[in-house]
Amino acid sequence: MQNPVFNNSAVFGTKPDRAVTQTDNELRAQAYPAPGQPVGLAPTATRSMTYEDVIARTASVFAVLVLVGVVGWRYGPTYPALLWVGLLGGLVLGLVNAFKREPSAPLILVYGAFEGLFLGAISAIYDAQWNGIALQAVLATAATFTATLLLFRSGKVRVTPKFTRWLIIAISGYAIFSLVNLVLVWTGALDGWGLRSGGWGILIGLFAVGLAAASLIVDFDSIARGVRGGAPVKFAWSAAFGLVVTLVWLYLEFLRLLAILRR
Helix, strand or coil: CCCHHHHCCHHHCCCHHHHHHHHHHHHHHHHCCCCCCCHHHCCCCCCECCHHHHHHHHHHHHHHHHHHHHHHHHHCCCCCHHHHHHHHHHHHHHHHHHHCCCCCHHHHHHHHHHHHHHHHHHHHHHHHHCCCHHHHHHHHHHHHHHHHHHHHHHCCCCCCHHHHHHHHHHHHHHHHHHHHHHHHHHCCCCCCCHHHCHHHHHHHHHHHHHHHHHHHHHHHHHHHHHHHCCCEHHHHHHHHHHHHHHHHHHHHHHHHHHHHHHC
């Protein structure tokens, strides 16, 4: 399933030729007014997004996430309400940002703050039971991100329609399984990790990590489409938000997998 952050935007869509042509024509119209139109009335040309812009915006969101995450780490175990505030706030703002046609830098940064509060709190809770597990999950996430980026840059992994269809089916199935497992655990029908217990839990965890890594590759491809298509620089915030969403998912899957392994 393609990240909705990218899938709902024409500049990151799966039909780049149309998006490229539309964006280029708009930029030309802004840069060069029609004959007879006073130059002073022509709109200012919009600068196109670059990879450096995406990196800078992503770093900004992560900086907010980490800073607020320190607060969640420090006070989350003492005040469990902070975890739920971060979880619900991140969920609401995640949906708002994902389906907004125009990116909003303040809303994306606030989303990073809520996610930082949630991740800091839940990481501290996990780390109190399995010492050092949060650091292990961070290192595993960073290593996976680097590996998928290198694979994508090398051209050895390509995002094809077949690859995208497989990912849609796999993530949809995993989402249904996770929801069923959550209901079974919350209702007391199963205890512990529910259907994730034992060897099956390890296999499912590895599968989920693979799905998140595959989603990263699709995210990279979407960002490349946006850069090649000359997307306006403001959409670098959308790209940064999409990457952070996938990386948060990847980190949580590693955290859960490591907990199952250590248990």
